[in-house]
Amino acid sequence: MGTAARPVIIAGAGPVGLTTALLLARHKVPVVILEARTGPNTEGSRAIAFQRDVFDIFDRAGCAGRILAHATPWGTGRTYYRGQELRAVTYPDPGDSPFPPWANISQTEVEAALRDRAAREPLIELRWGEPVADATISPDGVLVDTGTRVLAGSHLIGADGAHSTVRDVAGIGFEGRSYPDRFLIVDLRADLPFPRERRFHFDPPFHPGRQVLIHQCPEETWRVDWQVEPGFDLAADRASGRFDQRVRAVIGDRPYEVRWASVYHVEQRLAPSFARDRVVFLAGDAAHRFIPHGARGLNSGLQDADNLAWKLALTWHGQAPAALLDSYHAERHPAALENLRVTNGTLRFLIPQTVADRQHAHDTLERALTDPAARDAVNSGNQAEPYWYLHSPLTTPPDHPGAFDERPLAARPPVPGVLCPDAPCQAGGRPTRLRQLIGTGFLLLLADPARLTEARHAAGPATRVHALPHLDDDGRIAALLSATPGSAHLIRPDGHIAAVLPTADTEQITAAIHRACGAPQFTESEGQPGR
């Protein structure tokens, strides 16, 4: 069976499934979303903290304005031990983005914005109450069984969450473990004098011996997350009045309303493969699970969606070889491994599972009270950031690779693989910003306007080509990109830098685009993970 004209089928109308669908529709690919629930989930939340660069993904999906308009921006996180502040982290902006470093809004509101946008998109069909029950996968397509009908699709994306059926059907495991510790999460509506910051308390006077995380959300709502004792029972806590005491200990005698309360446990899991047969792909919680501290779950799930959509679209339209699809696993699996590495460090500090780790966390906190040098070792969660595809088969390696600091919060230079910076600019006489110049194809930025014509010819009609001096008067964008005279930067549809070419040589431009499209001569020798 040929794949042309058959839709991509997505399992799951959660935030990752909806975003993937919107991005595919932007690329003119028809999508059917199969959702097990019979209607939208409008209660409660899970994710609240959305990282700045994810708003560019929402922008491409057509929802950034609405989500941002209802979100609470913030940029500082503070960590306390026994009421004493140990650390304050202010999140940097590597460019000049219109988005705040972080914005809090409930996942249910984000899903509603995505759903409303999807409802206006003729290329997206969302079917409620039709779960993916089974699938027959062949190298050239998929037959999906919902229990009541069978649908033919060109590809199947498992965005069906942690208990993914698609993952099972594809025969892909989910390695890792869950932890016995429990957390009580409550969204409280109250008029509180707390600042708009992430505040993490170890052993605070209002919850001795354990931890509390406090975040502000929109509409005078506060997310309070208590570490609670094993075997914690929310209904019993409420019935006994202990719940009210718990809240009162944090907010005093101000009136409050509980908007949502739930108990969660944490898991660290990773699918060993994010794809099968270039036909089935896993994204979001179906592919990985991280502890919420650091907000790496959904933020990275949305980056999965962004990474997958353009690759699937180019191959669906026959504009790139199927080998391009192998790069989804090649790029997003290392991104998830990095998230696991970072969150494992947080987990060992927050909920140590061994006597040695418990002692280490305790000693570090005690030392940090008096020794500022010990404070960087206090780990209350390292907030999410986009991954860097330095060693991807799609990335043209730089002639002279420099050192790259992988530590959290380190500055990421604009080298091949890294997300390109953002800043206001002009294009076609209109104010815009660099990342909005990215369309559904590649973007080529030339330092030398005299090379425009030949570069356009070499890049082909699907690539937008701009000269940096035409984008702004003050050279800010050239400086952000560390452009040199005569250089060229190739930017992918997901905003990552595919190549930095010291000279905008036409052969090199063509080769960099072919490489970024997964041309076999560049990718085959590097294996085909995820098959």
Ligand SMILES: Cc1cc2nc3c(=O)[nH]c(=O)nc-3n(C[C@H](O)[C@H](O)[C@H](O)COP(=O)(O)OP(=O)(O)OC[C@H]3O[C@@H](n4cnc5c(N)ncnc54)[C@H](O)[C@@H]3O)c2cc1C
């Ligand atoms: C307490 C808590 C706080 C969190 N806070 C943050 C945060 O601040 N920031 C952050 O980035 N992340 C956070 N996370 C993680 C975040 O909630 C998840 O990463 C996110 O929900 C993943 O989205 P998803 O679309 O992949 O999966 P889901 O949201 O689980 O959606 C999956 C969808 O698939 C549907 N489905 C299931 N099976 C099938 C099937 N067989 N066929 C069709 N449909 C199916 C489900 O009904 C559901 O609608 C938090 C998680 C928790 C528990």
